[in-house]
Amino acid sequence: MMSTSSVGPVTAAAAATTAAATTTTGPADTRQAILDAAEAEFGRRGFRSTTIGGVAAAAGVSRPLVYRYFGDKETLYRLVVERLLASWHDALVGAATPAAPTTAHRLRAVMAACLEWAGRHSMLRGLLLRDSDLTRRVAGTTLDEGRDRLPALLERVLAEGVDRGDVRADLPPAEMAAVLTDVIVAGAVQTMAAEGAGRATTRTEAMVEVVLHGVVL
Numbered sequence: 426m427m428s429t430s431s432v433g434p435v436t437a438a439a440a441a442t443t444a445a446a447t448t449t450t451g452p453a454d455t456r457q458a459i460l461d462a463a464e465a466e467f468g469r470r471g472f473r474s475t476t477i478g479g480v481a482a483a484a485g486v487s488r489p490l491v492y493r494y495f496g497d498k499e500t501l502y503r504l505v506v507e508r509l510l511a512s513w514h515d516a517l518v519g520a521a522t523p524a525a526p527t528t529a530h531r532l533r534a535v536m537a538a539c540l541e542w543a544g545r546h547s548m549l550r551g552l553l554l555r556d557s558d559l560t561r562r563v564a565g566t567t568l569d570e571g572r573d574r575l576p577a578l579l580e581r582v583l584a585e586g587v588d589r590g591d592v593r594a595d596l597p598p599a600e601m602a603a604v605l606t607d608v609i610v611a612g613a614v615q616t617m618a619a620e621g622a623g624r625a626t627t628r629t630e631a632m633v634e635v636v637l638h639g640v641v642l
Contacts, residue, residue, distance in 0.1 A: 456494055459484045464505050468548030472502055472556045499563050506564040509548060510571035516542045517575060521582055528586030533633050535579065536609055540629045543613035576606040608636055 586592030
């Protein structure tokens with residue numbers, strides 16, 4: 426059997442890093458740390474400029490460990506996208522709680538949660554703009570599912586509002602949900618480009634007021 430000392434200092438150091446990562450934290454924690462680091466690296470540098478070595482360094486693990494968990498950079502990217510969209514969906518579902526007193530409160534919460542989430546995830550801008558073709562290629566199904574979640578959620582909230590009597594009944598909930606989705610997605614893109622949290626917050630409040638209450642007296 427080959428000893429650790431016989432494989433050279435670089436390989437030995439990588440083995441030591443891998444061993445430390447898997448003994449001081451569990452596999453699930455290590456995997457989470459790698460995904461966190463990858464999201465930050467992809468968001469900051471884009472797919473092409475991100476390296477497995479850079480992700481490993483940011484996560485505090487060895488390159489071989491990243492390859493062991495994820496295989497290659499495209500797989501890592503796809504899993505980051507899937508986790509990102511699942512997080513977005515969870516934020517929206519949590520905001521749409523039926524416990525809110527009115528449908529307006531529920532819609533306001535969903536819109537605010539979507540924009541606040543967009544402001545916290547720098548990688549989303551890269552997904553929509555810089556790496557959109559790559560994202561479509563490696564995670565097209567996930568993107569389609571994520572795209573359909575917001576209008577489906579809004580349609581359900583609006584339909585419940587119609588039944589409750591605090592949402593207009595002369596337009597189909599699906600059509601209203603489609604319009605709201607377009608507005609929210611556009612607002613999310615603007616939020617990512619906003620300079621500073623204060624400006625993003627002001628934009629969010631203005632959008633919510635215009636969408637829910639209109640502009641004509």
